[in-house]
Amino acid sequence: MQFKLDRRERASRRMLLLTPLLAVLLSVITSSLLLLILNKPVGSTLHSFFIAPFENFYSITEVFLKFGPLLLIAQALAVGFRAKVWNIGAEGQMIIGAIAASSVPVYFVDSTSGWLLPAMIALGAAGGMSWAAIAAWLKTRFNANEILVTLMLTSIALQLLYYLLLGPWKDPMGFNFPQTVMFQNEALFSPLFSGVRLNTSIIIPIIFTVAVWLFMERHFGGFKLVVGGLAPQAATYAGFSAKKAVWVSLLLAGFAAGLAGMSEVAGPIGQLQRSVTSGYGYSAIIVAYLGALNPVGIVFAAFFVAVLQIGGDVALVSANLPISAVHVFQGLLLIFYLATYTLVNYQIRPLRHASSSTTEGQPT
Amino acid sequence: MTASPALLSLRNITKRYPAVVANDNICLEVHANSIHAVLGENGAGKSTLMKLVYGLIESDSGELYWQGQRVELRNPAAARKLGIGMVFQHFSLFETLSVVENISLTIAGSRQVLSQKIIDIGERFQLKVNPDASVHSLSVGERQRVEIIRCLLQDLKLLILDEPTSVLPPQHISALFEALRKLRDSGVAILFISHKLEEIRDLCDTATVLRGGKVAGSINPARASTQELATLMIGHEVAGVNTGSNAQTSSNSQSSDHALLQLNAVTVSSDDPFGTSLHDINLQVNSGEIVGIAGVSGNGQKELSRLISGEQMEKHLPAESIKMIGQPVTRLGAAERRALGFAFVPEERLGRGAVPVMSLAKNTLLTTFYQGMLSQGFIRGGKLKRYTDECIEKFDVRCGGAQAMAGSLSGGNLQKFIIGRELMLSPRLLFVAQPTWGVDIGAATAIRQRLIDLRNTGIGILIVSEELEELFEVTDRIHVINSGRLSPSLTTAEVTPNDIGEYMISHNQRGSHGDNSNTGDGHAV
Missing domain, CATH: 3.40.50.300 (P-loop containing nucleotide triphosphate hydrolases)
Incomplete structure (x- = not known):
């Protein structure tokens, strides 16, 4: 029996909701197989991935600590992806946001002003936006591919970060470690509970999510972006500017990624160091797609991926897995999601066999 | 053999x-x-x-x-x-x-x-x-x-x-x-x-x-x-459409005081290797007349349509090159031209005139957003739905209501919806490309009838069509587009399809066929 893919008359809403679940299921099955091959205990590994993060209060707050930046960046990226603006460089925008925000405590080491944190927020957002603006300008002015430009800008941002940490911004008392001074308390968000790293910055992604939902579902600006992504010719016909869509998409992502970078240095890390992004800029791409680019779906997807990352940390210890195992699982998720997404627009049907007794041009 | x-x-x-x-x-x-x-x-x-x-x-x-x-x-x-x-x-x-x-x-x-x-x-x-x-x-x-x-x-x-x-x-x-x-x-x-x-x-x-x-x-x-x-x-078949007071309107079409659309010596070279460059286009549409543009496809219709609609802006052209409702619009975009009283029905309904995976209500928003559909940038859902419902009822669009996806409608019904949406803008100048392409005969006749009725109320209408019989049925004047050049204006009542056919091909082998010269030109206005 052979099968073929038939295009659906219109996209299936049911499959749209089912594909993320299907992708998760397939990833779990595949990674279980991989674990079996590696001779690792499947049950306890899955337990550390999915159950352990909820077993004590501290891990739960750690999940929410990861949830924040993932949610923030993914919401903004999804807006761009719906407008078919492929910003792959949120990672770089996040780095620049972190650098810009760090400049305040680095240059005002002794300040205890209440304006430190607001200034860092403003600079973090502005830094991320300026980095994204380079890609937007190159795209609208020279039609330079934003995928390549944002990706390459990420490499530049990383080099800039290394330069600052090894040179001018290096902590003179830091035993030559590539990191800045530890920031003063006035430059940090305060913890939500004592003894945990989760802090008040979690409010930013939540407000941002509501704003993005309003923008995409109720506002004309979001409508214009969506039309531009779904039917570029219809957008031109209506008179919506394609260049503006590029600018809005990229600046919004830069804004969110910059804030996320700022929240890291002013939150759990407390200084600028090399691993400032923890790969959030890339993971957020997976989150955006896993959430079907929908503001509500992304909330769940961000939570899921956050659980996965904390669970991965647990599994590193309990099942003696390498860190790449977590990356493999994330990669599987994205691949399976993209593969199963085919079923939104296509359906599988058995191949029709000709019943007539005619000679065929080719017996395939 | x-x-x-x-x-x-x-x-x-x-x-x-x-x-x-x-x-x-x-x-x-x-x-x-x-x-x-x-x-x-x-x-x-x-x-x-x-x-x-x-x-x-x-x-x-x-x-x-x-x-x-x-x-x-x-x-x-x-x-x-x-x-x-x-x-x-x-x-x-x-x-x-x-x-x-x-x-x-x-x-x-x-x-x-x-x-x-x-x-x-x-x-x-x-x-x-x-x-x-x-x-x-x-x-x-x-x-x-x-x-x-x-x-x-x-x-x-x-x-x-x-x-x-x-x-x-x-x-x-x-x-x-x-x-x-x-x-x-x-x-x-x-x-x-x-x-x-x-x-x-x-x-x-x-x-x-x-x-x-x-x-x-x-x-x-x-x-x-x-x-x-x-x-x-x-072919020859012509379906019956009541042309109404044609004689009365064709008389005032001669005057240029009522010019709603003017293209003056517009030349645009195409940068698409499959595109057609436009040469020295002169075109005028007056109030109360229907002007048709005939021609075999690929002779510049698409380029001309996009130029008139504002989807393609040629900012290097002199400001007065394109005038609409008395104003130079060469540097105005599609939305700004629409705000002047221009409406356009493109030949591609899905993907250009409408977004297939969006509801009819959302598709209404595409061209009506400046008609009080927004409050502080937020979409006024109620008002949008009323407008869409009215369009569906008035133009007999068979569909599952304002929330139906545009892509779920048949070609004819979607065309009725798009034409209805544009007409409810009360335009003074209407431009329709391929008004009845892929539309069944009944709906086609209805659409043509509506165009003629509109003309009789004083609206200026421009139609691009590859169906010659359609143009003969509804237009007052016809131009033929050929290799990006526009023929002189021909009075529809005075020419035959064969004359138009000659114009369609005459420039292709520029001047090499003497037998083309004995028809057509004599009817130019």
Whole structure:
């Protein structure tokens, strides 16, 4: 029996909701197989991935600590992806946001002003936006591919970060470690509970999510972006500017990624160091797609991926897995999601066999 | 000749699509050693028929015979195995590979052997091309030769060419024809799809004319006059539309005080290799008249439409080049022109006039957003729904309500929706491209009637259509667009379809055909 893919008359809403679940299921099955091959205990590994993060209060707050930046960046990226603006460089925008925000405590080491944190927020957002603006300008002015430009800008941002940490911004008392001074308390968000790293910055992604939902579902600006992504010719016909869509998409992502970078240095890390992004800029791409680019779906997807990352940390210890195992699982998720997404627009049907007794041009 | 069985014979081929019967009971015979033209207007079913022969799609009913044997072509590989090759309008070559590398992707044999074969074929059929040249460095004509050579390398018996000359500059066309004649003399049959009458008279031995998915007739193009071909292609049937007070309005169409649209000497060169450049376009549409633009497709209609609608802005043109409702609009975008009282119904309904996966209400927002649909940038859902509901009711759009996806509507109903949406803007100037394309006859008549009623209320209407009968039915004046040039204005009541047909082709072979000059020009206004 052979099968073929038939295009659906219109996209299936049911499959749209089912594909993320299907992708998760397939990833779990595949990674279980991989674990079996590696001779690792499947049950306890899955337990550390999915159950352990909820077993004590501290891990739960750690999940929410990861949830924040993932949610923030993914919401903004999804807006761009719906407008078919492929910003792959949120990672770089996040780095620049972190650098810009760090400049305040680095240059005002002794300040205890209440304006430190607001200034860092403003600079973090502005830094991320300026980095994204380079890609937007190159795209609208020279039609330079934003995928390549944002990706390459990420490499530049990383080099800039290394330069600052090894040179001018290096902590003179830091035993030559590539990191800045530890920031003063006035430059940090305060913890939500004592003894945990989760802090008040979690409010930013939540407000941002509501704003993005309003923008995409109720506002004309979001409508214009969506039309531009779904039917570029219809957008031109209506008179919506394609260049503006590029600018809005990229600046919004830069804004969110910059804030996320700022929240890291002013939150759990407390200084600028090399691993400032923890790969959030890339993971957020997976989150955006896993959430079907929908503001509500992304909330769940961000939570899921956050659980996965904390669970991965647990599994590193309990099942003696390498860190790449977590990356493999994330990669599987994205691949399976993209593969199963085919079923939104296509359906599988058995191949029709000709019943007539005619000679065929080719017996395939 | 007729004693031997035909190389390819189609019997009662029918292919239906949800909205339209693309091929209706088509019978066709192609013989070896002949160039067989398939002629017809856009949408007549030529491409569907060729895709059936090449195995890209399957027919719903009917039979296909190859050298007298019944065959079923499930896919192009089956067709190629029989010796059928096809060259599409848009080539399928990898630009970064060389000619011989491209060919070796589908043809077995070492590069060296293939290179020699490419050179040999080039010599024999005058299809010269350097096998080691990169494809991106080749001209369009040379790329076409590569495609033809690729077909020839697989024991070719029938070559299908889909509008091969539409991509070629004039100086390459005669070279292509020379090669095709050599091919024919070597025993290959050629199916040549075109809507350019002069070419077909020049090259082809037989012509089958399609109209509305049916065979309108078969004819020897060398002996038939251009008029005969045009008549077959365009047909005569005219459905009844009440033209109302035509006489009264045509009198005031002469005055230029009511000019709603003016294009003054507009010249725009196209940067798309498949596009048409516009030369010295002068056009005026007055209030209370319908002006039509006739022509075979690909002669600049798309470019002209986008220029008038504002989808394509040519900021280098003088400010006064395009005027709308008394104002220069050359530098205004589509939305700004709409705000002046201009409305436009594009030829592509899905993807341009409407977003298929959005609801009708959301699609209403596309062009009505400046009509109080927004409050502080937020969409006023209630108002939008009322507008959409009114449009659905007033224009008899059969659908599942304002929340129905635009893509779920039939072609005719979607067209009614889009026309309704645009008319509810109360435009002073309306531009409709292909108003009844793919629309069933009842809806088409309704749409035409509405256009005439609107004209009688004083609105100026411009129509681009490839259906000549439609233009004769509704317009007061007609221009013909040909190779990006616009004919003088012709008063519809004073010309015949044949006159228009002459204008459609006259510039193609600029000045080389003396027999064109005795008609048409005399009727120019």
